[in-house]
Amino acid sequence: MANADEFRQTPRSIHFKVNGKPVAAEVEPRITLLDYLRDRMLLTGTKKGCNEGACGTCTVLVDGKRMNGCLTLAVQCDGREVTTIEGIGSPERLHPVQQAFIDHDAFQCGYCTPGQIVSAVACIAEGHATDADSVREWMSGNICRCSAYPQITAAVLEAAAKMKG
Amino acid sequence: MRNFAYEVADRPDDAFEADGTRTMAIAGGTELLNWFRLGIAGPDRVIDIGRIAGLDSIEQSGDSLSIGALATLNQIGEHPAVRKHAAVLADACLKAASAQIRNRATIGGNLLQKTRCAYFRAEAPLPWGCNKRAPGSGCAAREGLNERHAIFGWTEECVAVQPSDPLVALAALDAEIELHSRDGRRVLPVGDLHLTPVEAAAAGFDAARTETRLTPGEVIVGYRLPLRDGARSAYVKVRERASYEYALVSAAAVVTIAGGRIAQVAIALGSVAQKPWRLRAVEARLVGQPPARDAVLPILEAGVAADARPLARNGYKVAMAARAAARAIVEAAA
Numbered sequence: 001m002a003n004a005d006e007f008r009q010t011p012r013s014i015h016f017k018v019n020g021k022p023v024a025a026e027v028e029p030r031i032t033l034l035d036y037l038r039d040r041m042l043l044t045g046t047k048k049g050c051n052e053g054a055c056g057t058c059t060v061l062v063d064g065k066r067m068n069g070c071l072t073l074a075v076q077c078d079g080r081e082v083t084t085i086e087g088i089g090s091p092e093r094l095h096p097v098q099q100a101f102i103d104h105d106a107f108q109c110g111y112c113t114p115g116q117i118v119s120a121v122a123c124i125a126e127g128h129a130t131d132a133d134s135v136r137e138w139m140s141g142n143i144c145r146c147s148a149y150p151q152i153t154a155a156v157l158e159a160a161a162k163m164k165g
Numbered sequence: 166m167r168n169f170a171y172e173v174a175d176r177p178d179d180a181f182e183a184d185g186t187r188t189m190a191i192a193g194g195t196e197l198l199n200w201f202r203l204g205i206a207g208p209d210r211v212i213d214i215g216r217i218a219g220l221d222s223i224e225q226s227g228d229s230l231s232i233g234a235l236a237t238l239n240q241i242g243e244h245p246a247v248r249k250h251a252a253v254l255a256d257a258c259l260k261a262a263s264a265q266i267r268n269r270a271t272i273g274g275n276l277l278q279k280t281r282c283a284y285f286r287a288e289a290p291l292p293w294g295c296n297k298r299a300p301g302s303g304c305a306a307r308e309g310l311n312e313r314h315a316i317f318g319w320t321e322e323c324v325a326v327q328p329s330d331p332l333v334a335l336a337a338l339d340a341e342i343e344l345h346s347r348d349g350r351r352v353l354p355v356g357d358l359h360l361t362p363v364e365a366a367a368a369g370f371d372a373a374r375t376e377t378r379l380t381p382g383e384v385i386v387g388y389r390l391p392l393r394d395g396a397r398s399a400y401v402k403v404r405e406r407a408s409y410e411y412a413l414v415s416a417a418a419v420v421t422i423a424g425g426r427i428a429q430v431a432i433a434l435g436s437v438a439q440k441p442w443r444l445r446a447v448e449a450r451l452v453g454q455p456p457a458r459d460a461v462l463p464i465l466e467a468g469v470a471a472d473a474r475p476l477a478r479n480g481y482k483v484a485m486a487a488r489a490a491a492r493a494i495v496e497a498a499a
Contacts (some may be wrong), residue, residue: 029169032198
């Protein structure tokens, strides 16, 4: 199977958008979206935690939907629009979710925070940030080992209320 | 992760070459990428069926509901027709995994996920026996840490359980699964898709490794759910934390009530066997009872205990399964 071996080495050409900017990439099929963002694009806001879909710290938006970057191949993003934490708010103008996390002290070590914020932006857009129980359920894919859950829940609810008003 | 060739399928036929070993089909990939990392699978070639147009539809027509294999767990869980006519399936989908995994995970791939047995899900090379990973190497769970393992249908070769939530709901709903291959199209009851090690051995297959009746190159295209007038349903998932966790035991119940009594009932248990475990003999005995815990629990307890073969560390599942089923009946009828 010399041909199959050869083909395995061949990168695939893909075109997608990351934080609104078009990207033309040559990627090996095995490269995950998470590794592509961090290692090739140096967008290191998206964190690598468990690398098996158990912690949610690699959460990004693909065509507006939150997904685990570690469970997505970069080649599967051909033609898609990816949003990372770097595409949410700016240092001068924070996103309401980012401001609410600061106001509520919703982190300690901060490692899970980018994933929490991307996930919260989606949670609010989906209409699931209605009450504390719903936020806890729909944010359960983002683990915080410092256990800032009460503050995270409060921050998500406040941001949802502000974004509505 | 070993590298592989990657191609995109335009229609199910493009995936008929996926034999499940050297060539594999991928859709959401939430399970497959972890198999690749652990060495559970290492194909040369991966065919992406995730972009096949129209395969993610959810449609009601007359007395049935059709769900395409590429519908995601979130799409199904939040679909008004599913919530109205098959609440058990909607709940099972939304109680599975996390919001972000459910945006990728498809109902086709979900049923083909493998056991969460910790001895099975370790990085190759394994330091212990696992007949699923290495035929003939033994089953470390048989005498080891088997709190989460099977109480039905296991053999000395393998004591694993199937962890899918939607599968349990589909089995209770008497859903059918549609498969396409080079040989054409066939339809199976979803509850017959998986084999316990006992069933696999009886059919002459490798007891530990043969988990489904799928043949190499067969592609799951979708599901059909019969809708019964007046049927109500519920899914109970018992787990160690309230969200984002696999079941210790789960129960799906579909009931029809007439005159305050059970006229028809289907119950499937999850995470107790390598397949959804229907309680058919018990279902017959429940007809005529009021849908109340006191009335149904003794019947369920006797029925589950009669067939259960708990392992050294999972005797609790016998009581838990009966109680989860009782709760599912009460919640469905409420």
